[in-house]
Amino acid sequence: MLVMVVDSSTPAVTAALVHVADDTDDPQVTVVAERVTVDGRAHGELLAPQIQQALADGGVAPGDLAAVVAGTGPGPFTGLRAGMVTAAALGHALDIPVYGVCSLDGIGHGRPGRLLVATDARRKEIYWAVYDDGARIDGPAVDKPADVAARVHASAAAGDGADRYADVLGLPVVPPLYPSARALAELAADRVRAKAPGETLTPRYLRRPDAVAPGTRKPALP
Structure with missing residues (x-):
């Protein structure tokens, strides 16, 4: 197939x-x-x-x-x-x-041991999840790298966010990045x-988009 x-x-x-x-x-x-x-x-x-x-x-x-x-x-x-x-x-x-x-499962799947998967979320944050022998046990979530480092215990990290913030996370980085x-x-x-029925795809944004609808115009005259 x-x-x-x-x-x-x-x-x-x-x-x-x-x-x-x-x-x-x-x-x-x-x-x-x-x-x-x-x-x-x-x-x-x-x-x-x-x-x-x-x-x-x-x-x-x-x-x-x-x-x-x-x-x-x-x-x-x-x-x-x-x-x-x-x-x-x-x-x-x-x-x-x-x-x-x-x-994130596409990075952590099949990886041995306790693994932190982190991708770049911009705004100096990361999207992250934790895997134990390939199975997700925590996340996904979005946080500052320092907050994740204080919360998560893992033996290694993968993903482009893990690579970008390796000094903060304090974990050896292993492939893949993506x-x-x-x-x-x-x-x-x-x-x-x-041949299961198809699904309505639900995006995991985890936070609101940067772009917002403009507010109501204020009258120019008193």
Whole structure:
């Protein structure tokens, strides 16, 4: 079963064509083609062409897809929204199910030991979660790195936020820096194999967007 995986929760704009084996006795997930561009200001411009490129690299047509898997964040509002809207639109156009996965899980999944996953949330904050042998046991949340360092006990950290604030977190940084398309697909694989109904994607913004609607104009005259 061919699946398109998209994630735009971090500066790594990701589109990957993934094969999910439908044999439950051999449940392999294989990346067929992948396009990743690290650019935190061009999610909307990059993602759709990268989906087309991944399909072309894999030698398949959009109609060959069985499902779409989307990273649901947490992530900055504009970038995260671009990926989720694109995933929902692709699923709707092809009439195939769309499944959401926490993007931090795409970093922590399958990693041994106690791991802090942190991505850059801007405003000198990080989105974070804690994993124990690949299973999330705390988070996701958004906080100052110093607050996370005081609260969380882990043996290592992963993610671009962990790398950026390594001196504050005080943990050795291990890969990956960004969500893995294969990990996101593995986390959704049971739903893909079961042909479960598609989901309404719910973004994990964790805080209000920077942009706000303008308030009511004050009269110029007394």
